[in-house]
Amino acid sequence: MKKIKYSEITPEKIYKNRRSFVKxxxxxxxxxxxxxxxxxxxxxxxxxxxxxxxxxxxxxxNYYEFGTSKSDPYVNSQNFKTSPWTISIEGEVEKPIKISMxxxxxxxxxxxxxxxxxxxxxxxxxxxxMGFSLSKLLSKVNPTSKAKYxxxxxxxxxxxxxxxxxxxxxxxxxxGLRIDEAMxxxxxxxxxxxxxxxxxxxxxxxxxFIPWKYGFKSAKAxxxxxxxxxxxxxxxxxxxxxxxxFYSNVNPNVDHPRWxxxxxxxxxxxxxxxxxxxxxxxxxxxxxxxxxxxxxxKKYF
Amino acid sequence: xxxxxxxxxxxxxxxxxxxxxxxxxxxxLGPEPVKEITHFTGEWTLIFIxxxxxxxxxxxxxxxxxxxxxxxxxxxxxxxxASLHLLTYVGIDYRFNLQPIIDDVLxxxxxxxxxxxxxxxxxxxxxxxxxxxxxxxxxWKKLHRxxxxxxIFGALHYIWLSKTIFFRPLVYLVIILVLLALRIKxxxxxxxxx
Numbered sequence: 001m002k003k004i005k006y007s008e009i010t011p012e013k014i015y016k017n018r019r020s021f022v023k024x025x026x027x028x029x030x031x032x033x034x035x036x037x038x039x040x041x042x043x044x045x046x047x048x049x050x051x052x053x054x055x056x057x058x059x060x061x062n063y064y065e066f067g068t069s070k071s072d073p074y075v076n077s078q079n080f081k082t083s084p085w086t087i088s089i090e091g092e093v094e095k096p097i098k099i100s101m102x103x104x105x106x107x108x109x110x111x112x113x114x115x116x117x118x119x120x121x122x123x124x125x126x127x128x129x130m131g132f133s134l135s136k137l138l139s140k141v142n143p144t145s146k147a148k149y150x151x152x153x154x155x156x157x158x159x160x161x162x163x164x165x166x167x168x169x170x171x172x173x174x175x176g177l178r179i180d181e182a183m184x185x186x187x188x189x190x191x192x193x194x195x196x197x198x199x200x201x202x203x204x205x206x207x208x209f210i211p212w213k214y215g216f217k218s219a220k221a222x223x224x225x226x227x228x229x230x231x232x233x234x235x236x237x238x239x240x241x242x243x244x245x246f247y248s249n250v251n252p253n254v255d256h257p258r259w260x261x262x263x264x265x266x267x268x269x270x271x272x273x274x275x276x277x278x279x280x281x282x283x284x285x286x287x288x289x290x291x292x293x294x295x296x297x298k299k300y301f
Numbered sequence: 302x303x304x305x306x307x308x309x310x311x312x313x314x315x316x317x318x319x320x321x322x323x324x325x326x327x328x329x330l331g332p333e334p335v336k337e338i339t340h341f342t343g344e345w346t347l348i349f350i351x352x353x354x355x356x357x358x359x360x361x362x363x364x365x366x367x368x369x370x371x372x373x374x375x376x377x378x379x380x381x382x383a384s385l386h387l388l389t390y391v392g393i394d395y396r397f398n399l400q401p402i403i404d405d406v407l408x409x410x411x412x413x414x415x416x417x418x419x420x421x422x423x424x425x426x427x428x429x430x431x432x433x434x435x436x437x438x439x440x441w442k443k444l445h446r447x448x449x450x451x452x453i454f455g456a457l458h459y460i461w462l463s464k465t466i467f468f469r470p471l472v473y474l475v476i477i478l479v480l481l482a483l484r485i486k487x488x489x490x491x492x493x494x495x
Contacts, residue, residue, distance in 0.1 A: 060331070068467060239465055
Protein backbone atom coordinates (compact mmCIF):
# COMPACT_ATOMS: atom_id res chain seq x y z
CA MET A 1 0.00 0.00 0.00
CA LYS A 2 1.23 3.46 -0.84
CA LYS A 3 1.24 5.79 2.11
CA ILE A 4 1.46 9.49 1.49
CA LYS A 5 1.98 11.53 4.58
CA TYR A 6 0.02 14.72 5.00
CA SER A 7 3.24 16.58 5.58
CA GLU A 8 4.53 15.51 2.20
CA ILE A 9 1.71 17.13 0.32
CA THR A 10 0.92 20.28 2.19
CA PRO A 11 4.18 22.16 1.90
CA GLU A 12 4.19 21.70 -1.86
CA LYS A 13 0.76 23.27 -2.15
CA ILE A 14 1.66 26.09 0.17
CA TYR A 15 4.81 26.75 -1.78
CA LYS A 16 3.10 26.79 -5.13
CA ASN A 17 0.36 29.07 -3.83
CA ARG A 18 2.87 31.37 -2.28
CA ARG A 19 4.70 31.64 -5.59
CA SER A 20 1.61 32.60 -7.50
CA PHE A 21 0.83 35.12 -4.77
CA VAL A 22 4.27 36.64 -5.11
CA LYS A 23 3.90 36.82 -8.87
CA UNK A 24 0.47 38.42 -8.72
CA UNK A 25 1.85 41.16 -6.49
CA UNK A 26 4.37 41.90 -9.21
CA UNK A 27 7.38 42.32 -7.01
CA UNK A 28 10.50 43.43 -8.78
CA UNK A 29 13.19 40.90 -9.43
CA UNK A 30 15.71 42.75 -7.31
CA UNK A 31 13.74 42.46 -4.08
CA UNK A 32 13.56 38.73 -4.59
CA UNK A 33 17.00 38.34 -6.05
CA UNK A 34 17.83 35.29 -4.00
CA UNK A 35 14.51 33.55 -4.37
CA UNK A 36 13.84 34.16 -8.02
CA UNK A 37 14.88 32.17 -11.00
CA UNK A 38 15.95 34.12 -14.04
CA UNK A 39 14.37 33.17 -17.34
CA UNK A 40 15.53 33.28 -20.92
CA UNK A 41 12.23 33.83 -22.64
CA UNK A 42 8.63 33.86 -21.60
CA UNK A 43 7.71 30.89 -23.79
CA UNK A 44 10.03 28.58 -21.91
CA UNK A 45 9.56 30.36 -18.63
CA UNK A 46 6.44 28.50 -17.59
CA UNK A 47 8.13 25.11 -17.71
CA UNK A 48 11.29 26.43 -16.11
CA UNK A 49 9.33 28.37 -13.52
CA UNK A 50 7.45 25.51 -12.04
CA UNK A 51 8.71 23.92 -8.85
CA UNK A 52 9.70 20.29 -9.27
CA UNK A 53 7.53 18.04 -7.13
CA UNK A 54 8.68 17.01 -3.68
CA UNK A 55 8.49 13.41 -4.82
CA UNK A 56 10.81 13.91 -7.81
CA UNK A 57 13.28 16.00 -5.81
CA UNK A 58 13.49 13.33 -3.13
CA UNK A 59 13.42 10.15 -5.23
CA UNK A 60 15.52 11.07 -8.26
CA UNK A 61 19.00 11.72 -6.93
CA ASN A 62 22.63 11.42 -7.87
CA TYR A 63 24.29 10.48 -4.61
CA TYR A 64 26.75 7.70 -5.37
CA GLU A 65 27.49 7.15 -1.67
CA PHE A 66 24.11 5.43 -1.59
CA GLY A 67 24.31 3.75 -5.00
CA THR A 68 24.68 4.77 -8.63
CA SER A 69 21.07 4.40 -9.71
CA LYS A 70 18.81 7.44 -9.39
CA SER A 71 16.41 5.62 -7.10
CA ASP A 72 19.14 4.18 -4.85
CA PRO A 73 19.69 7.19 -2.57
CA TYR A 74 16.05 7.31 -1.50
CA VAL A 75 15.99 3.57 -0.85
CA ASN A 76 19.38 3.24 0.84
CA SER A 77 19.60 6.41 2.91
CA GLN A 78 16.53 6.13 5.11
CA ASN A 79 18.42 4.81 8.15
CA PHE A 80 21.41 7.10 7.72
CA LYS A 81 22.28 8.74 11.05
CA THR A 82 22.68 12.50 10.86
CA SER A 83 22.88 13.18 14.56
CA PRO A 84 25.22 13.89 16.24
CA TRP A 85 26.98 15.78 13.45
CA THR A 86 29.96 18.08 13.67
CA ILE A 87 31.59 20.13 10.96
CA SER A 88 35.21 21.06 11.16
CA ILE A 89 36.35 24.34 9.59
CA GLU A 90 40.12 24.21 9.32
CA GLY A 91 43.20 24.60 7.17
CA GLU A 92 44.61 28.03 6.42
CA VAL A 93 42.70 29.79 9.20
CA GLU A 94 43.86 31.59 12.31
CA LYS A 95 41.87 29.35 14.63
CA PRO A 96 40.18 26.20 13.36
CA ILE A 97 36.76 25.42 14.82
CA LYS A 98 34.41 22.51 15.18
CA ILE A 99 30.76 23.37 15.07
CA SER A 100 27.80 21.11 15.78
CA MET A 101 24.69 20.92 13.67
CA UNK A 102 22.63 22.21 16.62
CA UNK A 103 24.80 25.28 16.89
CA UNK A 104 24.50 25.91 13.16
CA UNK A 105 20.70 25.76 13.16
CA UNK A 106 20.59 27.99 16.26
CA UNK A 107 23.03 30.57 14.94
CA UNK A 108 21.95 30.89 11.34
CA UNK A 109 18.43 31.49 10.14
CA UNK A 110 17.50 29.47 7.09
CA UNK A 111 15.41 31.20 4.46
CA UNK A 112 13.62 29.94 1.40
CA UNK A 113 15.82 29.98 -1.69
CA UNK A 114 14.34 28.73 -4.93
CA UNK A 115 17.10 27.76 -7.31
CA UNK A 116 17.38 25.68 -10.43
CA UNK A 117 19.63 22.63 -10.20
CA UNK A 118 21.29 21.76 -13.51
CA UNK A 119 22.88 18.33 -13.59
CA UNK A 120 25.89 17.70 -15.84
CA UNK A 121 23.86 14.82 -17.31
CA UNK A 122 21.55 17.30 -19.02
CA UNK A 123 18.50 17.63 -16.79
CA UNK A 124 17.25 20.25 -14.37
CA UNK A 125 14.95 20.69 -11.38
CA UNK A 126 13.63 23.74 -9.56
CA UNK A 127 14.05 23.26 -5.83
CA UNK A 128 12.77 25.37 -2.94
CA UNK A 129 15.79 24.99 -0.68
CA MET A 130 16.03 26.21 2.90
CA GLY A 131 19.38 27.70 3.69
CA PHE A 132 21.68 30.67 4.19
CA SER A 133 24.79 32.07 2.52
CA LEU A 134 27.93 30.04 3.09
CA SER A 135 29.81 33.30 3.67
CA LYS A 136 28.00 33.64 7.02
CA LEU A 137 29.29 30.29 8.22
CA LEU A 138 32.78 30.94 6.88
CA SER A 139 32.94 34.29 8.69
CA LYS A 140 33.23 32.27 11.92
CA VAL A 141 36.90 31.79 11.09
CA ASN A 142 39.61 34.14 9.89
CA PRO A 143 41.42 32.75 6.86
CA THR A 144 45.13 33.46 6.63
CA SER A 145 46.66 35.24 3.66
CA LYS A 146 47.59 31.86 2.19
CA ALA A 147 43.97 30.76 1.82
CA LYS A 148 42.94 30.83 -1.86
CA TYR A 149 40.46 27.98 -2.14
CA UNK A 150 37.91 26.18 -0.01
CA UNK A 151 37.70 22.40 -0.02
CA UNK A 152 34.57 20.52 1.04
CA UNK A 153 34.74 16.99 2.29
CA UNK A 154 31.71 14.75 2.61
CA UNK A 155 31.30 12.06 5.22
CA UNK A 156 33.06 8.71 4.80
CA UNK A 157 31.08 5.90 6.38
CA UNK A 158 30.93 2.74 4.26
CA UNK A 159 29.06 0.98 7.09
CA UNK A 160 26.09 3.21 6.46
CA UNK A 161 26.82 4.23 2.89
CA UNK A 162 26.61 1.20 0.66
CA UNK A 163 28.02 2.90 -2.40
CA UNK A 164 31.28 3.72 -0.63
CA UNK A 165 32.11 0.01 -0.47
CA UNK A 166 32.87 0.19 -4.19
CA UNK A 167 35.56 2.33 -5.81
CA UNK A 168 33.08 4.19 -8.01
CA UNK A 169 34.71 7.44 -6.95
CA UNK A 170 37.68 8.39 -4.82
CA UNK A 171 36.01 8.44 -1.38
CA UNK A 172 35.38 10.54 0.60
CA UNK A 173 33.69 12.85 -1.88
CA UNK A 174 35.57 16.09 -2.27
CA UNK A 175 34.68 19.34 -3.94
CA GLY A 176 36.14 22.80 -4.01
CA LEU A 177 35.53 26.45 -4.76
CA ARG A 178 37.70 29.50 -5.19
CA ILE A 179 37.33 31.75 -2.12
CA ASP A 180 35.40 34.43 -3.98
CA GLU A 181 32.99 31.78 -5.27
CA ALA A 182 32.56 30.38 -1.78
CA MET A 183 31.88 33.85 -0.36
CA UNK A 184 29.36 34.75 -3.06
CA UNK A 185 25.88 35.32 -1.57
CA UNK A 186 24.31 32.78 -3.94
CA UNK A 187 26.52 30.00 -2.58
CA UNK A 188 24.21 28.44 -0.06
CA UNK A 189 24.46 26.20 2.97
CA UNK A 190 21.39 24.00 2.64
CA UNK A 191 19.57 22.68 5.70
CA UNK A 192 16.18 21.84 4.21
CA UNK A 193 13.80 21.87 1.28
CA UNK A 194 10.09 22.44 0.83
CA UNK A 195 10.09 23.98 4.30
CA UNK A 196 11.22 20.75 5.91
CA UNK A 197 14.40 19.28 7.30
CA UNK A 198 16.74 18.18 4.52
CA UNK A 199 15.98 14.55 3.56
CA UNK A 200 18.91 12.14 3.83
CA UNK A 201 18.92 11.42 0.10
CA UNK A 202 19.38 15.14 -0.62
CA UNK A 203 22.51 15.46 1.51
CA UNK A 204 21.38 15.73 5.14
CA UNK A 205 22.15 17.13 7.57
CA UNK A 206 24.03 19.83 5.71
CA UNK A 207 25.12 20.37 2.13
CA UNK A 208 26.07 23.28 -0.04
CA PHE A 209 24.38 24.45 -3.21
CA ILE A 210 25.98 26.54 -5.93
CA PRO A 211 23.21 27.41 -8.39
CA TRP A 212 25.39 28.45 -11.32
CA LYS A 213 27.47 25.26 -11.34
CA TYR A 214 26.64 21.69 -12.33
CA GLY A 215 25.02 19.76 -9.52
CA PHE A 216 28.00 17.60 -8.63
CA LYS A 217 29.86 20.71 -7.37
CA SER A 218 27.36 20.96 -4.53
CA ALA A 219 28.76 18.49 -2.00
CA LYS A 220 26.40 16.66 0.35
CA ALA A 221 26.66 15.54 3.99
CA UNK A 222 29.65 17.80 4.66
CA UNK A 223 31.93 17.09 7.61
CA UNK A 224 34.93 19.23 6.77
CA UNK A 225 35.49 22.64 5.23
CA UNK A 226 39.12 23.39 4.65
CA UNK A 227 40.78 26.60 3.51
CA UNK A 228 43.71 25.74 1.26
CA UNK A 229 46.37 27.48 -0.78
CA UNK A 230 46.31 25.24 -3.86
CA UNK A 231 43.37 24.36 -6.07
CA UNK A 232 41.84 21.20 -4.59
CA UNK A 233 41.32 18.11 -6.75
CA UNK A 234 37.66 17.18 -6.58
CA UNK A 235 36.50 13.56 -6.70
CA UNK A 236 35.21 13.99 -10.23
CA UNK A 237 38.41 15.67 -11.42
CA UNK A 238 40.23 12.70 -9.93
CA UNK A 239 37.95 10.29 -11.83
CA UNK A 240 38.29 12.03 -15.17
CA UNK A 241 40.18 15.33 -15.38
CA UNK A 242 39.43 15.70 -19.08
CA UNK A 243 35.69 15.63 -18.47
CA UNK A 244 35.24 17.41 -15.16
CA UNK A 245 37.02 20.66 -14.55
CA PHE A 246 37.44 22.51 -11.29
CA TYR A 247 35.05 25.32 -12.22
CA SER A 248 32.25 23.31 -13.86
CA ASN A 249 30.10 26.37 -14.42
CA VAL A 250 26.90 25.68 -16.32
CA ASN A 251 27.80 26.71 -19.85
CA PRO A 252 25.79 25.80 -22.94
CA ASN A 253 28.75 26.71 -25.17
CA VAL A 254 31.22 24.29 -23.62
CA ASP A 255 30.26 20.70 -24.21
CA HIS A 256 31.11 17.87 -21.92
CA PRO A 257 33.59 15.87 -24.06
CA ARG A 258 31.04 13.10 -24.48
CA TRP A 259 27.74 14.96 -24.68
CA UNK A 260 26.32 18.37 -25.53
CA UNK A 261 25.37 20.86 -22.81
CA UNK A 262 23.34 23.13 -25.09
CA UNK A 263 19.95 21.91 -23.88
CA UNK A 264 18.37 20.22 -20.89
CA UNK A 265 15.30 18.22 -19.98
CA UNK A 266 13.03 19.41 -17.22
CA UNK A 267 12.45 16.73 -14.60
CA UNK A 268 8.87 15.66 -14.07
CA UNK A 269 7.62 16.63 -17.53
CA UNK A 270 6.05 14.02 -19.78
CA UNK A 271 7.58 12.86 -23.04
CA UNK A 272 5.84 15.52 -25.15
CA UNK A 273 7.57 18.42 -23.41
CA UNK A 274 10.67 19.34 -25.46
CA UNK A 275 14.13 20.10 -24.16
CA UNK A 276 14.82 23.71 -23.22
CA UNK A 277 17.93 25.73 -23.97
CA UNK A 278 20.48 25.73 -21.17
CA UNK A 279 21.28 29.20 -19.88
CA UNK A 280 24.77 30.58 -19.31
CA UNK A 281 25.63 30.20 -15.63
CA UNK A 282 22.29 28.40 -15.31
CA UNK A 283 20.62 31.81 -15.63
CA UNK A 284 22.56 33.45 -12.78
CA UNK A 285 24.98 35.33 -15.04
CA UNK A 286 23.91 38.78 -13.80
CA UNK A 287 25.02 37.83 -10.32
CA UNK A 288 28.12 35.74 -10.99
CA UNK A 289 29.60 36.51 -14.43
CA UNK A 290 31.91 39.12 -12.90
CA UNK A 291 33.70 36.37 -10.96
CA UNK A 292 35.12 35.14 -14.24
CA UNK A 293 35.95 38.34 -16.09
CA UNK A 294 38.83 37.80 -18.51
CA UNK A 295 38.88 34.05 -18.01
CA UNK A 296 38.69 31.67 -20.97
CA UNK A 297 35.81 29.49 -19.83
CA LYS A 298 36.61 26.90 -22.50
CA LYS A 299 40.00 26.41 -20.90
CA TYR A 300 38.82 26.75 -17.30
CA PHE A 301 35.79 24.52 -17.72
CA UNK B 302 5.37 -29.16 -30.69
CA UNK B 303 8.23 -27.80 -32.72
CA UNK B 304 5.98 -25.71 -34.92
CA UNK B 305 5.04 -23.58 -31.88
CA UNK B 306 8.63 -22.69 -31.07
CA UNK B 307 9.05 -19.90 -33.59
CA UNK B 308 5.76 -18.12 -32.90
CA UNK B 309 6.57 -18.52 -29.21
CA UNK B 310 9.95 -16.81 -29.60
CA UNK B 311 8.27 -14.07 -31.62
CA UNK B 312 5.69 -13.39 -28.92
CA UNK B 313 8.34 -13.38 -26.18
CA UNK B 314 10.43 -10.95 -28.21
CA UNK B 315 7.59 -8.43 -28.42
CA UNK B 316 7.14 -8.31 -24.63
CA UNK B 317 9.68 -5.50 -24.08
CA UNK B 318 7.95 -3.45 -26.75
CA UNK B 319 4.53 -4.01 -25.18
CA UNK B 320 5.95 -3.16 -21.78
CA UNK B 321 7.39 0.20 -22.87
CA UNK B 322 4.21 0.97 -24.79
CA UNK B 323 2.21 0.30 -21.63
CA UNK B 324 4.55 2.47 -19.57
CA UNK B 325 4.30 5.37 -22.03
CA UNK B 326 0.53 5.10 -22.26
CA UNK B 327 -0.03 4.96 -18.51
CA UNK B 328 2.71 7.44 -17.71
CA UNK B 329 4.78 5.06 -15.61
CA LEU B 330 8.20 6.18 -16.77
CA GLY B 331 9.24 8.29 -13.78
CA PRO B 332 10.67 11.81 -13.62
CA GLU B 333 12.78 11.59 -16.81
CA PRO B 334 10.60 9.58 -19.20
CA VAL B 335 12.54 10.25 -22.42
CA LYS B 336 15.74 8.98 -20.88
CA GLU B 337 13.88 5.96 -19.56
CA ILE B 338 12.61 5.03 -23.04
CA THR B 339 16.05 5.60 -24.54
CA HIS B 340 17.76 3.41 -21.96
CA PHE B 341 15.09 0.72 -22.12
CA THR B 342 15.18 0.33 -25.91
CA GLY B 343 18.98 0.58 -25.91
CA GLU B 344 19.41 -2.13 -23.33
CA TRP B 345 16.98 -4.46 -25.10
CA THR B 346 18.89 -3.96 -28.35
CA LEU B 347 21.99 -5.21 -26.57
CA ILE B 348 20.12 -8.13 -25.05
CA PHE B 349 18.85 -9.16 -28.49
CA ILE B 350 22.35 -8.85 -29.91
CA UNK B 351 23.55 -11.26 -27.21
CA UNK B 352 20.63 -13.63 -27.91
CA UNK B 353 21.29 -13.58 -31.65
CA UNK B 354 24.94 -14.33 -31.10
CA UNK B 355 24.08 -17.19 -28.72
CA UNK B 356 22.27 -19.30 -31.29
CA UNK B 357 25.31 -20.71 -33.08
CA UNK B 358 27.15 -21.66 -29.84
CA UNK B 359 23.92 -23.18 -28.51
CA UNK B 360 23.55 -25.25 -31.62
CA UNK B 361 27.03 -26.62 -31.18
CA UNK B 362 26.56 -27.20 -27.47
CA UNK B 363 23.25 -29.03 -27.77
CA UNK B 364 23.68 -30.51 -31.23
CA UNK B 365 20.23 -29.18 -32.10
CA UNK B 366 19.56 -27.27 -35.30
CA UNK B 367 16.43 -25.65 -33.95
CA UNK B 368 18.45 -22.71 -32.54
CA UNK B 369 19.49 -21.62 -36.00
CA UNK B 370 15.85 -21.28 -37.01
CA UNK B 371 15.42 -18.48 -34.42
CA UNK B 372 18.49 -16.59 -35.47
CA UNK B 373 17.06 -14.49 -38.27
CA UNK B 374 14.02 -13.46 -36.24
CA UNK B 375 16.15 -12.47 -33.24
CA UNK B 376 18.42 -10.52 -35.59
CA UNK B 377 15.45 -8.64 -36.97
CA UNK B 378 14.39 -7.83 -33.41
CA UNK B 379 17.86 -6.33 -32.90
CA UNK B 380 17.09 -4.04 -35.82
CA UNK B 381 13.60 -3.34 -34.48
CA UNK B 382 14.74 -2.31 -30.99
CA ALA B 383 17.77 -0.45 -32.35
CA SER B 384 15.45 1.54 -34.62
CA LEU B 385 13.10 2.33 -31.72
CA HIS B 386 16.14 3.45 -29.76
CA LEU B 387 17.31 5.72 -32.57
CA LEU B 388 13.80 7.04 -33.17
CA THR B 389 13.43 7.93 -29.47
CA TYR B 390 16.63 9.95 -29.64
CA VAL B 391 15.92 11.64 -32.98
CA GLY B 392 12.16 12.04 -32.68
CA ILE B 393 11.17 12.33 -29.04
CA ASP B 394 14.35 13.73 -27.52
CA TYR B 395 15.41 16.11 -30.31
CA ARG B 396 12.10 16.60 -32.18
CA PHE B 397 13.78 15.86 -35.53
CA ASN B 398 15.86 18.97 -35.00
CA LEU B 399 18.73 17.76 -37.15
CA GLN B 400 21.41 20.36 -36.37
CA PRO B 401 22.18 19.24 -32.80
CA ILE B 402 21.86 15.60 -33.88
CA ILE B 403 24.40 15.95 -36.69
CA ASP B 404 26.65 17.80 -34.25
CA ASP B 405 26.34 14.93 -31.78
CA VAL B 406 27.00 12.24 -34.38
CA LEU B 407 30.13 13.97 -35.62
CA UNK B 408 31.56 15.17 -32.31
CA UNK B 409 30.50 12.67 -29.66
CA UNK B 410 32.16 9.32 -30.03
CA UNK B 411 29.53 7.29 -28.20
CA UNK B 412 26.81 8.67 -30.46
CA UNK B 413 28.97 8.20 -33.54
CA UNK B 414 29.62 4.56 -32.78
CA UNK B 415 26.00 3.92 -31.85
CA UNK B 416 24.78 5.50 -35.06
CA UNK B 417 27.40 3.57 -37.04
CA UNK B 418 26.12 0.34 -35.50
CA UNK B 419 22.58 1.15 -36.63
CA UNK B 420 23.75 2.01 -40.16
CA UNK B 421 25.61 -1.32 -40.32
CA UNK B 422 22.41 -3.09 -39.30
CA UNK B 423 20.62 -1.75 -42.37
CA UNK B 424 22.17 -4.04 -45.00
CA UNK B 425 21.66 -7.00 -42.67
CA UNK B 426 17.96 -6.25 -42.26
CA UNK B 427 17.53 -5.65 -46.01
CA UNK B 428 19.25 -8.91 -46.96
CA UNK B 429 17.59 -11.03 -44.31
CA UNK B 430 15.08 -12.72 -46.59
CA UNK B 431 15.42 -16.26 -47.99
CA UNK B 432 15.52 -14.80 -51.48
CA UNK B 433 18.42 -12.47 -50.69
CA UNK B 434 20.23 -15.35 -49.06
CA UNK B 435 20.06 -17.33 -52.28
CA UNK B 436 20.91 -14.31 -54.38
CA UNK B 437 24.05 -13.43 -52.42
CA UNK B 438 25.23 -17.03 -51.97
CA UNK B 439 28.58 -17.08 -50.16
CA UNK B 440 28.67 -13.32 -49.82
CA TRP B 441 25.62 -13.47 -47.58
CA LYS B 442 27.56 -15.17 -44.83
CA LYS B 443 30.41 -12.71 -45.14
CA LEU B 444 28.05 -9.78 -45.08
CA HIS B 445 26.21 -11.03 -42.03
CA ARG B 446 29.43 -11.36 -40.06
CA UNK B 447 28.99 -7.61 -39.68
CA UNK B 448 26.95 -8.47 -36.60
CA UNK B 449 30.25 -9.13 -34.77
CA UNK B 450 31.33 -5.55 -35.42
CA UNK B 451 27.87 -4.24 -34.59
CA UNK B 452 27.87 -6.12 -31.27
CA ILE B 453 31.19 -4.61 -30.21
CA PHE B 454 30.08 -1.15 -31.34
CA GLY B 455 26.91 -1.57 -29.28
CA ALA B 456 28.83 -2.51 -26.14
CA LEU B 457 31.27 0.39 -26.61
CA HIS B 458 28.34 2.76 -27.15
CA TYR B 459 27.06 1.82 -23.68
CA ILE B 460 30.48 1.95 -22.00
CA TRP B 461 31.38 5.34 -23.46
CA LEU B 462 28.21 7.03 -22.33
CA SER B 463 28.62 5.95 -18.71
CA LYS B 464 29.88 8.56 -16.29
CA THR B 465 32.29 6.33 -14.45
CA ILE B 466 33.17 2.65 -14.53
CA PHE B 467 29.81 1.03 -14.18
CA PHE B 468 29.24 -2.68 -13.85
CA ARG B 469 26.39 -3.20 -16.29
CA PRO B 470 27.97 -1.93 -19.53
CA LEU B 471 31.01 -4.06 -18.79
CA VAL B 472 28.83 -7.15 -18.33
CA TYR B 473 27.49 -6.72 -21.87
CA LEU B 474 30.98 -6.31 -23.28
CA VAL B 475 32.17 -9.46 -21.52
CA ILE B 476 29.17 -11.50 -22.69
CA ILE B 477 29.66 -10.33 -26.27
CA LEU B 478 33.38 -11.05 -26.19
CA VAL B 479 32.75 -14.54 -24.81
CA LEU B 480 30.16 -15.22 -27.51
CA LEU B 481 32.61 -14.06 -30.16
CA ALA B 482 35.46 -16.06 -28.63
CA LEU B 483 33.36 -19.23 -28.85
CA ARG B 484 33.26 -18.70 -32.59
CA ILE B 485 37.00 -18.44 -32.91
CA LYS B 486 37.18 -21.88 -31.29
CA UNK B 487 34.70 -23.29 -33.78
CA UNK B 488 36.78 -21.94 -36.61
CA UNK B 489 40.04 -23.35 -35.30
CA UNK B 490 38.50 -26.77 -34.98
CA UNK B 491 37.39 -26.65 -38.53
CA UNK B 492 40.89 -25.76 -39.57
CA UNK B 493 42.42 -28.46 -37.39
CA UNK B 494 40.15 -31.19 -38.55
CA UNK B 495 40.06 -30.03 -42.12
